Amino acid sequence: MLIKHSNGFIMLCISSLLTACAGDPVTRFYTLEAQSQRPVISSAVIAKKPLIGIGPLSLPALLDRRQIVTRAENNSVQMAEFDLWAAPLKDNIIAVLTKNVAMLQPNAIVRAYPWSIYGDVDYRVIVDISRFDTQLGKSVSLEANWAIMEEKNHTIVSNGQANIKQFLNDPSYNSVAQALSKLLSEFSKQIALGLIQVQH
Template sequence: MALSTVTLLSACISTPPTQFYVLEPLSEPPPSSTTTAEKKRQIGVGPVSIPTLLERKQIVTRLPDNSVKIAEFHQWASPLKDNVAQVLTHNLATLQTGDLIRAYPWSAYGTIDYRIIIDIIRFDTRPEQTVDFEANWAIMNEKNHTLLSHGRSKIAHPLNDPSYPAAVKALNKVLSEFSQELSQALGKIK
């Protein structure tokens, strides 16, 4: 009995601690912010969808043989979909200083002028290969429910460091680039 207790305790002691990660929004202000005296547009971000495979607390990594690795000891600190939506909303607020940007659901803030719907198809890494992001998006006029702009974004970056902190940093980078693409599309809508 004592031997099994010691074995059980030593197994618990050797378990590595769980590391938690969050995606971070842009911290830098836009290079040139132009504020106009016009009425600010109210823009809603969402809903944002992610693949079902990623709707878990563990970080998911794609392997070369089309299998996935689910990291039990490397986890998201909050639901990934919520964190992605929060980061995109913050990034767009940073990039679109002349607009009011609200996260879905925005009903507490009243009505919005435009809505950005985002369907993320890929948001993962392949260790020592790439970080991959792919999403369909649409900007809708909420007043008359018409499609103003839409697109498909595909972003990939080399990932030489197989560590989870490097993967999260690379995922932040692709979200920043995607935010800039959305900001440019919003800039074309008057």
């Protein structure tokens, strides 16, 4: 009799544990991706491939975290508890910008910061992002300043501002990651055009 009650109690405990585990939230991870795009270089033949460095890049402390940041009403923000970036956001952004600019300028060699292992670069693109977040189900926004520095003379030869917004079709975080990747694609085109102008 005691054995039957013990077995019944054990089965009840196992059932309770399985039910509790099934109800636990699942953590999801997201990454930004480079976009396929046409080169924006001029048709002129470049004898020597310029070396371009993307970075350093700065992010506000509010954004430099694993959680995806959402802007809410009344100047409040929310941190997604179970929807996280798969890698440090700053590193992911630099990697995506590097790949995008490399596709847009196939006649150049593009390296991500820090590039010291590859030697010096001809130009570096300094990026300061002030906004890179979402209003779930509404839109994503990118606000940034950028400057191109000629390494030889340590002088700024071009600079600009980006203020890009894209509306969302659904409130999912997967949609947010895809839309933010598209914003970086547009931002990359602006940087690539600036690089063309300083090389001619």
